[in-house]
Amino acid sequence: MASKFAKCLNSKIGTIQHCSNELLRSGSEVAFVACDAVHLPFPESSIDAIVTDLPFGRKIGSVEDNRILYPQLLAEWEKVVKANGRLVVMTHDKRSWERALALHGGSWRVVSHHTVNVGGLQALCHSLVNTKQSDKV
Structure with missing residues (x-):
C-alpha cells in the first residue's frame, strides 16, 4: 500500500497530533483520523x-x-x-x-x-x- 493512501486511526487527539507532527518531519503522507x-x-x-x-x-x-x-x-x-x-x-x-x-x-x-x-x-x-x-x- 502506498504511504499516501495509508490512514492511522486513534481516539486520542494528543497522540494523533504528535504522530502527525513526527510524520510531517519525515516527509510521509499518512493521514490520521480520530474516530470510534x-x-x-x-x-x-x-x-x-x-x-x-x-x-x-x-x-x-x-x-x-x-x-x-x-x-x-x-x-x-x-x-x-x-x-x-x-x-x-x-x-x-x-x-x-x-x-x-x-x-x-x-x-x-x-x-x-x-x-x-x-x-x-x-x-x-x-x-x-x-x-x-x-x-x-
Missing part, C-alpha cells in the same frame, strides 16, 4: 488491512468490556475490509478474543497465530483474512 473503531467513517469494502493492538482489559477497559467490544469490532471490520483483506490483532485477553471469533460466525479466517511477550505479558497475535465474497461482479 466500532463506527468507522469509511465505505464498505474500502480498507485493505487493519493492524491493531486491542485493549488488553488491564490499563484500558476490562475483560467485561472486551467481551462486548471485540464482537462489535469484528462485525465493523468485516464490513469495511475488502474481500481477501487482512486483519492483524494483538491482545492479552485471549479468551475474550477467541470467544468473539467463535460467536461471530462471519467471514474472518485465522491464517496464523503467535504468542509474543509484551512487558512480561503473553499476548496473542492473530493474522486473519476476510473471506467474504467480492462486491465486484
Whole structure:
C-alpha cells in the first residue's frame, strides 16, 4: 500500500497530533483520523488491512468490556475490509478474543497465530483474512 493512501486511526487527539507532527518531519503522507473503531467513517469494502493492538482489559477497559467490544469490532471490520483483506490483532485477553471469533460466525479466517511477550505479558497475535465474497461482479 502506498504511504499516501495509508490512514492511522486513534481516539486520542494528543497522540494523533504528535504522530502527525513526527510524520510531517519525515516527509510521509499518512493521514490520521480520530474516530470510534466500532463506527468507522469509511465505505464498505474500502480498507485493505487493519493492524491493531486491542485493549488488553488491564490499563484500558476490562475483560467485561472486551467481551462486548471485540464482537462489535469484528462485525465493523468485516464490513469495511475488502474481500481477501487482512486483519492483524494483538491482545492479552485471549479468551475474550477467541470467544468473539467463535460467536461471530462471519467471514474472518485465522491464517496464523503467535504468542509474543509484551512487558512480561503473553499476548496473542492473530493474522486473519476476510473471506467474504467480492462486491465486484
